[in-house]
Amino acid sequence: MPEMKKATLILAVLFALPALAQSQKDLEKPAMRGDYQAQRNLAYSFVAPMKGENLNPVAGCAWYLVILKSGSPRVDVTDTNNATLYCDRLSQTEKIAAHGKADELVRRIYKR
Structure with a gap:
């Protein structure tokens, strides 16, 4: 791996570690405020x-x-790939529940 790519990857991991170390409870508040990275995490x-x-x-x-x-x-x-990957693993009943929960969250977060 070229040194520049390796350095970029190392920096990306180092910056991501603190965010990944946050608990689900800690991430929920910013996620509910519409914080993109908190939602991903x-x-x-x-x-x-x-x-x-x-x-x-x-x-x-x-x-x-x-x-x-x-x-x-x-x-x-x-983001599209993550949704496809993780939603496709669910049963049809679970997918319906996930879509319903997502719609509810979008209404609460974005007032739509």
Whole structure:
């Protein structure tokens, strides 16, 4: 791997670690205020929880869907890919629940 790419990857990981270390409870408030990165971190925390956190694939999918519906200019292909990856793992019943939860969250967060 070229040195520049390696350095960029190391910096990205170092900057991401503090955000990933936040608990689901800590991430919920900024996520509910529409904070894009908090929403991403919260979604990921539900599908790949750290020790002591709650595994909740339906909530993870719901938060990935919220991100796609947020209208944030920061939304990119990785967000679409995350929603596809984690929502496709759910049963049909779970997908319906995730979409319902996402719609409820979008109404609460963005007053739509």
